[in-house]
Amino acid sequence: MAEPKIDFASLSLFRATPAQTEESRRRTFPQWGGTLSLTDYLARDAMMELGEHSKDGKWITWVLAPRDDPTTLDFMSACETYKRTGLVAYPSSSPSEPNSVHEATCYGVACVFTPPSKRGRGYANHMMSLLHWVNASRANLPEFPEAWGTPPEEVADAGGGLFSVLYSDVGEEFYRSAGPGGKGGGWEKRGAISTIWEVGTEEGDDEGWNWLTEEQLNGLWERDAVRIRKELANMPTSESSYKVERPAAFATYLPTDGVCGFHITKSTFASNFSMADGFWGVESTSDPGTYASWSVDLRPPPATLIVTRLCASEETFPGLIAKIKQAARRSGIGKVEVWNLRVGLKEVAEKTGGRTFIRNEHLPQIVWYGPGTTGDVEWACNEKFCWC
Numbered sequence: 001m002a003e004p005k006i007d008f009a010s011l012s013l014f015r016a017t018p019a020q021t022e023e024s025r026r027r028t029f030p031q032w033g034g035t036l037s038l039t040d041y042l043a044r045d046a047m048m049e050l051g052e053h054s055k056d057g058k059w060i061t062w063v064l065a066p067r068d069d070p071t072t073l074d075f076m077s078a079c080e081t082y083k084r085t086g087l088v089a090y091p092s093s094s095p096s097e098p099n100s101v102h103e104a105t106c107y108g109v110a111c112v113f114t115p116p117s118k119r120g121r122g123y124a125n126h127m128m129s130l131l132h133w134v135n136a137s138r139a140n141l142p143e144f145p146e147a148w149g150t151p152p153e154e155v156a157d158a159g160g161g162l163f164s165v166l167y168s169d170v171g172e173e174f175y176r177s178a179g180p181g182g183k184g185g186g187w188e189k190r191g192a193i194s195t196i197w198e199v200g201t202e203e204g205d206d207e208g209w210n211w212l213t214e215e216q217l218n219g220l221w222e223r224d225a226v227r228i229r230k231e232l233a234n235m236p237t238s239e240s241s242y243k244v245e246r247p248a249a250f251a252t253y254l255p256t257d258g259v260c261g262f263h264i265t266k267s268t269f270a271s272n273f274s275m276a277d278g279f280w281g282v283e284s285t286s287d288p289g290t291y292a293s294w295s296v297d298l299r300p301p302p303a304t305l306i307v308t309r310l311c312a313s314e315e316t317f318p319g320l321i322a323k324i325k326q327a328a329r330r331s332g333i334g335k336v337e338v339w340n341l342r343v344g345l346k347e348v349a350e351k352t353g354g355r356t357f358i359r360n361e362h363l364p365q366i367v368w369y370g371p372g373t374t375g376d377v378e379w380a381c382n383e384k385f386c387w388c
């Protein structure tokens, strides 16, 4: 029998108890378990909790639950957030000055789920609206709607976020409409663009390239973060590829603290897949600005090598993509995918057989809590490594 509709003011958002966290994972298993058994699915999350990118309170499960029974296992909806370190750049007023770059707290949202028996009552939408109130600085939010009662309690491990991102599998509108003050003002779509190469048969020699194992990649991220910071400082204030002509700010995640690396663990857990020779990245030996890292999408088969972070110039990109295809081929993978190549590289990609298209799944969406509006903000380095 359908449950009666509940007044939103009687509900709030709470950090899940350990029992609620497990219940939430059990609920999402049929949706996202893939070929894992329930035991492996729960074990994967338990292992992920210990990872650099999620430990020390960075990974939080949230539940929408009755205010008078916040620890119930019969909660209405749930989601997860990952606390991240990002960078934001504010354009300089003079073209000869670099943009001012600042470190910022940001959040990734994942696993939004309402059990089938509770769907269609506005629970997930309301939960997403309340999520702004625990992730952002409240000084940056509009007035809390009276009809929702009092704002959710702030949580020590959350808050202070300048922006938040997620990847929608239910279109743009669902998350865009969930704003902090009601309808509208939520997460907006940016760059849902993929480029895919079929992996051919040609082999190349390895001269001029260093293959990177998972451990070796850890040394790359610190250098990559320095490069991203520099890129942001020198980002042109206006460019035709931007969402708006003159962005008020540029925002990006950083790949450090296990943020880029955990994709490998997550995607291969309890499978017997391994990249040939354990290579999960490659870098040029002559150009410190040419490198890539990857993970794999094993489900649904056939497997795809998915590039998590890529850095190259127009000149070095063809060589880099040839190496990535080679890594895929040696591991029995027939396809390579890159998300959101920057403009200059898209054209080079086409010449190397890459097919670029707009995805209708995993839509990157961002909400900005700083000065200006989300519509004025450019998401820099909007690549697969930001996904969670």
Ligand SMILES: CC(C)(COP(=O)(O)OP(=O)(O)OC[C@H]1O[C@@H](n2cnc3c(N)ncnc32)[C@H](O)[C@@H]1OP(=O)(O)O)[C@@H](O)C(=O)NCCC(=O)NCCS
Binding pocket: 031, 077, 111, 112, 113, 114, 115, 118, 119, 120, 121, 122, 123, 124, 125, 126, 167, 168, 169, 170, 171, 174
């Ligand atoms: C998507 C989901 C979280 C919505 O939960 P809910 O509590 O029913 O959501 P709400 O009642 O707040 O909102 C329902 C709205 O979401 C829309 N929606 C639900 N599933 C959708 C889908 N797969 N694609 C597009 N829109 C969808 C509904 O059309 C409805 O829109 P309307 O209000 O204009 O009619 C729920 O259907 C679910 O858990 N699905 C499986 C997991 C999932 O796909 N999560 C999202 C991952 S990005």
